[in-house]
Amino acid sequence: MTPVTQAGEAAPAHADGAVLPPLRIGRHVIESPVVLAPMAGITNRAFRRLCREYGNEGRAIGGASGATSLYVSEMITSRALVERTPESMRLIEHDPDENPRSIQLYSVDPATARAAARMLVSEDRADHIDLNFGCPVPKVTRKGGGSALPWKKDLFKAIVGAVVEEGAKRDIPVTVKMRKGIDDVHLTFLDAGLTAEAEGVAAVALHGRTAAQAYSGTADWSAIRMLKETVTSIPVLGNGDIWSAEDALRMVRETGCDGVVVGRGCLGRPWLFTDLAAAFAGTSARVTPTLGEVAETLRTHTAYLCDFYGEEERACRDIRKHIAWYLKGFPAGSTIRNSLALVDSMAALDRLLATLDPDVPWPGEAAEGQRGRAGSSRTVALPDRWLESRELSEEHRRTIAEAELSVSGG
Numbered sequence: 327m328t329p330v331t332q333a334g335e336a337a338p339a340h341a342d343g344a345v346l347p348p349l350r351i352g353r354h355v356i357e358s359p360v361v362l363a364p365m366a367g368i369t370n371r372a373f374r375r376l377c378r379e380y381g382n383e384g385r386a387i388g389g390a391s392g393a394t395s396l397y398v399s400e401m402i403t404s405r406a407l408v409e410r411t412p413e414s415m416r417l418i419e420h421d422p423d424e425n426p427r428s429i430q431l432y433s434v435d436p437a438t439a440r441a442a443a444r445m446l447v448s449e450d451r452a453d454h455i456d457l458n459f460g461c462p463v464p465k466v467t468r469k470g471g472g473s474a475l476p477w478k479k480d481l482f483k484a485i486v487g488a489v490v491e492e493g494a495k496r497d498i499p500v501t502v503k504m505r506k507g508i509d510d511v512h513l514t515f516l517d518a519g520l521t522a523e524a525e526g527v528a529a530v531a532l533h534g535r536t537a538a539q540a541y542s543g544t545a546d547w548s549a550i551r552m553l554k555e556t557v558t559s560i561p562v563l564g565n566g567d568i569w570s571a572e573d574a575l576r577m578v579r580e581t582g583c584d585g586v587v588v589g590r591g592c593l594g595r596p597w598l599f600t601d602l603a604a605a606f607a608g609t610s611a612r613v614t615p616t617l618g619e620v621a622e623t624l625r626t627h628t629a630y631l632c633d634f635y636g637e638e639e640r641a642c643r644d645i646r647k648h649i650a651w652y653l654k655g656f657p658a659g660s661t662i663r664n665s666l667a668l669v670d671s672m673a674a675l676d677r678l679l680a681t682l683d684p685d686v687p688w689p690g691e692a693a694e695g696q697r698g699r700a701g702s703s704r705t706v707a708l709p710d711r712w713l714e715s716r717e718l719s720e721e722h723r724r725t726i727a728e729a730e731l732s733v734s735g736g
């Protein structure tokens with residue numbers, strides 16, 4: 327896709343024109359300080375490839391080549407991984423050119439977390455491990471997992487410490503991704519950030535919402551700034567509500583964060599990684615694809631999914647959830663949208679995409695802004711009397727042991 331240059335260059339702050347220095351995650355040097363957020367059901371090997379290719383284009387625009395951003399896998403339950411379920415084994419696969427190979431683990435139990443990390447490290451299956459402490463899904467928090475977990479300081483410390491220790495055996499850096507806390511009264515991000523730093527993690531990422539907010543309202547970037555001021559020896563990454571490259575630059579300016587983590591903004595818009603790489607390289611080139619170019623990307627995404635699943639039907643089922651995101655703001659009627667949302671083969675996809683007018687230009691404002699999950703705030707489901715103490719009781723230890731059994735989503 328050909329990017330267009332827009333008015334208003336980002337102010338370069340570094341010698342080579344870059345807005346920020348490269349992001350250092352342990353031994354990895356990430357030239358463009360951008361991370362694809364782990365998203366369950368989305369950031370599989372196929373989607374990461376698409377985002378990576380667009381990111382590389384952006385780097386080339388900025389006059390650079392080689393490794394670009396960090397693209398994290400969807401979360402993988404440590405227990406499922408230790409049990410080597412076929413699904414988790416597929417989810418930890420990487421393309422040969424993925425570097426660093428990044429995997430996000432979810433765990434509520436230090437021993438299982440350690441075993442999963444040991445497996446990844448000793449079998450050379452990852453170059454970076456991210457830990458998920460941000461999941462707000464009720465079935466996870468109800469058992470004390472995800473964003474409910476950092477409330478129990480000793481448990482959080484034990485999980486992080488165990489995984490860092492395993493990673494260190496082969497110099498595999500570990501990062502922590504978290505939310506502000508359970509709700510506005512029960513915030514955990516500052517003490518969790520300090521604990522993670524003391525336990526030896528390579529970076530911390532903060533989604534500026536509480537679990538109670540789920541995906542509602544706006545992300546509180548001032549919390550990212552507070553974390554950056556508190557955790558001083560490792561990179562702090564900001565996450566939440568980056569819908570454009572300009573938002574990313576603004577987050578860096580307003581919070582002083584060392585890099586950004588981008589989730590929903592790239593749904594149906596993987597070329598956002600071109601924009602982000604270009605923006606952080608200090609150029610104002612931005613991608614504004616025509617409907618024809620969007621259709622081509624949608625097709626490529628589906629082809630990559632075919633390769634990932636090894637099965638056309640499953641790939642087509644998966645791409646259905648992306649259709650509305652790809653077509654956001656374009657004048658495509660409900661008939662074609664509905665047909666695409668039921669697509670079951672590549673041939674059918676090609677037939678349907680051929681009916682779109684390829685020359686329709688990028689719709690601008692209508693295609694910008696929020697996409698993906700939104701929703702409203704809620705009371706967080708927690709184990710009984712979870713908030714009474716920040717230490718883990720024996721009773722709660724038993725409750726959370728169940729939390730790894732079936733989870734999905736962050």
Ligand SMILES: Cc1cc2nc3c(=O)[nH]c(=O)nc-3n(C[C@H](O)[C@H](O)[C@H](O)COP(=O)(O)O)c2cc1C
Pocket residue numbers: 363364365366367368400401430458459460461503533565566567568587588589590591698699735736
């Ligand atoms: C569909 C979906 C799945 C997600 N799955 C995960 C996950 O597996 N692990 C995780 O840490 N966060 C997960 N998240 C949260 C995102 O990583 C990110 O923190 C959140 O969407 C806020 O960033 P954004 O405003 O850029 O989307 C998920 C979010 C969405 C929308």
